[in-house]
Amino acid sequence: MNTPAPAALARFQDAFAHALLEPLAEPASTVTALASQPGFTVYRNTVMKGCIDALQANYPAVARLVGEEWFRAAATIYVREALPAESTLLRYGASFADFLARFVPAAELPYLPGVARLDRLWTESHAAPDEEPLDPAAIARLAPDTLARAILHPHAAARWAWFEEGPIYTIWSCNRAAAVPAPELDWRPEGALLARPRDAVEWIALDAAGCAFLDACAAGGTLDAATRAALDAQGDADLAQLMSTLLTAGAFSRMSFMHETPGRERS
Amino acid sequence: MVLTAGLSLKPQHYNAALACPAAGLWFEVHPENYMVDGGPRLAWLEAIRARHAVSLHGVALSLAADAEPDPAHLARLAALVRRVEPALVSEHLAWSTWRGAYHPDLLPFPRTNESLARIADNVCRAQDALGRRIAIENPSHYLEIAEHAWDELAFLKELARRTGCGLLLDVNNVYVGSRNLGYSAENYLDSFPGDLVMEIHIAGHTPDPNLGESLLVDSHDAPVAPAVWALYERLIERIGARPTLIERDDNLPDFATLLCERGRADAVLRAPLARAA
Numbered sequence: 001m002n003t004p005a006p007a008a009l010a011r012f013q014d015a016f017a018h019a020l021l022e023p024l025a026e027p028a029s030t031v032t033a034l035a036s037q038p039g040f041t042v043y044r045n046t047v048m049k050g051c052i053d054a055l056q057a058n059y060p061a062v063a064r065l066v067g068e069e070w071f072r073a074a075a076t077i078y079v080r081e082a083l084p085a086e087s088t089l090l091r092y093g094a095s096f097a098d099f100l101a102r103f104v105p106a107a108e109l110p111y112l113p114g115v116a117r118l119d120r121l122w123t124e125s126h127a128a129p130d131e132e133p134l135d136p137a138a139i140a141r142l143a144p145d146t147l148a149r150a151i152l153h154p155h156a157a158a159r160w161a162w163f164e165e166g167p168i169y170t171i172w173s174c175n176r177a178a179a180v181p182a183p184e185l186d187w188r189p190e191g192a193l194l195a196r197p198r199d200a201v202e203w204i205a206l207d208a209a210g211c212a213f214l215d216a217c218a219a220g221g222t223l224d225a226a227t228r229a230a231l232d233a234q235g236d237a238d239l240a241q242l243m244s245t246l247l248t249a250g251a252f253s254r255m256s257f258m259h260e261t262p263g264r265e266r267s
Numbered sequence: 268m269v270l271t272a273g274l275s276l277k278p279q280h281y282n283a284a285l286a287c288p289a290a291g292l293w294f295e296v297h298p299e300n301y302m303v304d305g306g307p308r309l310a311w312l313e314a315i316r317a318r319h320a321v322s323l324h325g326v327a328l329s330l331a332a333d334a335e336p337d338p339a340h341l342a343r344l345a346a347l348v349r350r351v352e353p354a355l356v357s358e359h360l361a362w363s364t365w366r367g368a369y370h371p372d373l374l375p376f377p378r379t380n381e382s383l384a385r386i387a388d389n390v391c392r393a394q395d396a397l398g399r400r401i402a403i404e405n406p407s408h409y410l411e412i413a414e415h416a417w418d419e420l421a422f423l424k425e426l427a428r429r430t431g432c433g434l435l436l437d438v439n440n441v442y443v444g445s446r447n448l449g450y451s452a453e454n455y456l457d458s459f460p461g462d463l464v465m466e467i468h469i470a471g472h473t474p475d476p477n478l479g480e481s482l483l484v485d486s487h488d489a490p491v492a493p494a495v496w497a498l499y500e501r502l503i504e505r506i507g508a509r510p511t512l513i514e515r516d517d518n519l520p521d522f523a524t525l526l527c528e529r530g531r532a533d534a535v536l537r538a539p540l541a542r543a544a
Contacts, residue, residue: 009333009382012414013365013374020370030414039409039447042475042484043372050371083368087299087327087340090308130305157306199307 020047021080051079054089059096059119061175062112074103090127094120114168115175118192121159122176125194125201128157133197133250139243146257148224152217155253157196162211164189169205176203197250204249209237214251222258269540270320270354270510272532274525275487277515281311283522285318291533293320293354295512299327301351302343312351322355322466322512323348324435327369330389330403331376332362340364341396348397355466355510357402357435358393360386360423373406377414378422383429390430402465403427404435407485408444420458433465438499439491439514443472443483452498461506469499469532470514488517490528500535507543508536 008030015029020043034040052075056063063071078099084092097116100106106113133155142150163169167185169192174180191206193214206214212233216226230237246252271291276284284294294315301312315321325344328336348356361373376382394401403426405419417425423434436459445452471489475482491499491513499511511532515525 007333007381008379008414009376009385012376013333013362016374017365017368017370034410034412037410038475038478038482041477042409042482043374046372047370054371083370085367085369087364087369087371088302089371090300090303125306127303127306127308130310156304196306199310 020044021083048076048079050089051084051092052076054084054092055079055096058090058093058123059116061119061172062096062100062116064175064178065112065115065171066106066109074100074105077103090123096120111166111168111171114163114165115172117161118168118172118194119176121161121192121194122201122203125157125159125196128196131156131253133195134247134252134254136244136247138255139247148222149258150223151220151256151258152223152226152252153254153256154214154218155195155250157201158193158214158251159195160191160193160206160211160214160251162189162191162206162208166190168192173203173205193246193249193251195250197248202249204245206245207234207237207242209234209239210242210246213242213246217252268320269508271508271536271540272529273320273322273510273512274529275512275515276312276315276321277519278308278311279519280522280525281315285315287319287522287526289526289529289533291536292529293322293510295322295324295355295514298323298325298344298347301347302340309350316351320354321351322357322510323351323353324404324512325356325358326371326373327363328358328389328393329362329364330358330393331360331374331382331386332365332389333382333385334365336389336392336396337364341393345396345398348399355402356397356399357404357466359404359406360419360426361406375406375408375410375412377412378417378419379414380416383417383422383425387426387429390426390432394430394432400431400433400465402433402435404437404468405440407437407440408448409482409484411448420455420460424460424463427460427463434460434463435466435468436464436502436509437468437470437514438502439468439470439472439495440485442492442495442498443485446480446483453501456498456502457505459502459506464506464509467499467502467509467511468514469495469511486517487514496531499532503535503539507539511536 012030015031019031019035052072055075097113100116101113166187167190169190191211193206194203209230213226213230216229270293273293273295276294276296359373363370441455442452469491470487471491472483473486474480475484513529
């Protein structure tokens with residue numbers, strides 16, 4: 001199949017974009033001579049610095065854990081793999097946690113991908129749509145049989161995760177707040193909830209029951225189903241305390257009800 | 268109220284910016300930093316907009332790319348324009364997004380008939396989507412591009428003629444380019460079409476760490492240089508007052524220091540405004 005030759009401007013941009021990330025321009029391209037001028041380095045440096053600065057801003061707990069030098073060296077490799085797909089750099093680095101999980105020099109830091117995931121959840125919560133959190137009093141007013149049919153909808157800014165691999169939440173929250181972690185970490189699974197109950201992102205530790213409960217709510221399950229999921233995850237869960245914790249944290253935005261007929265829902 | 272000198276708005280200075288009562292003060296942001304669904308960023312911008320005029324200075328429409336502006340990006344920009352009702356909207360004579368990848372810089376291109384036609388089409392698309400006239404900024408230059416068929420001033424004038432756009436004149440970019448490529452900044456500025464200038468930028472630059480004074484970098488991380496102040500004063504003397512931004516993006520001092528630098532530009536603008544009154 002014949003494809004039309006790209007226009008001169010497009011050829012220029014293909015070659016220029018290539019030369020920004022590669023030490024050598026493609027031979028005999030329209031930008032070979034440009035890339036050898038000293039000023040070309042300004043563009044190379046600015047593009048790389050802009051991407052790395054954005055990653056460092058988006059992953060502050062990771063950067064604090066590994067130090068700026070290590071972080072920026074790792075980020076340089078990531079940028080060459082994955083330039084930003086859009087100009088809102090707040091959202092840059094969606095695959096950074098996955099990158100760290102397969103980044104050989106990070107193999108001795110098994111908690112690093114989890115910490116990166118929490119940094120990412122913070123960003124998602126920070127930029128999520130505005131919604132009023134559900135008023136806890138609305139639940140307190142419900143009769144028990146109505147309560148079982150209630151569906152609690154997670155708030156647009158609520159993010160939660162369970163980390164089987166270790167105390168990721170403790171490590172993350174200490175570094176996010178620039179605090180000093182306890183000298184002896186209790187190495188066991190942890191979960192976390194991030195939400196915006198007021199204007200800014202806030203976070204709390206969340207147990208396995210809480211994470212399972214929110215997973216069930218996000219899947220559209222009733223309070224009854226979410227409660228069963230929580231107890232399956234953690235037999236000794238204190239459900240009254242859990243509900244109070246989630247409501248105070250701003251985990252929900254609104255409530256709807258499953259009809260008596262299974263499978264039908266009304267708001 | 269007449270807009271005189273403005274400042275780049277940075278999160279570190281939100282509280283001070285909100286409270287500042289300086290007459291004629293306005294704030295400029297990169298709209299890309301506020302293209303979010305909700306949350307504290309937008310809330311802050313709206314709070315500041317309730318007290319001060321705001322300018323949206325885009326860096327990512329990529330008008331000089333050989334492609335139409337990304338419709339999703341343009342739609343988000345249009346939504347932000349509706350939300351913020353900015354006093355000014357501007358973009359660059361440059362490209363940054365290409366084949367789906369965003370390069371966070373303002374990249375050069377050969378000024379040819381082909382690129383002029385493409386950019387004019389892109390500026391028209393942007394102005395149609397936003398429902399308003401935008402100002403296009405002259406970029407900094409670091410490269411000798413042999414393929415240029417147009418000089419920059421003629422190119423900008425023709426772009427404005429074809430699209431009805433205005434111009435954003437960055438005096439620091441003119442100075443940096445003149446030093447890097449060896450032309451006269453005074454001649455460039457003396458020939459710049461003053462009637463098209465909607466906004467002016469002045470900023471600090473730094474010598475390249477390896478090459479020193481032979482390569483100046485438009486780094487926005489230092490106070491405005493004396494040579495740029497002199498060019499700016501000469502320009503205002505010729506064309507009159509225009510909203511002028513102290514464009515500081517990096518190595519930020521405290522707000523009071525920026526406000527002091529902004530006061531100098533404000534004073535330069537007050538003289539022609541007083542004469543005109």
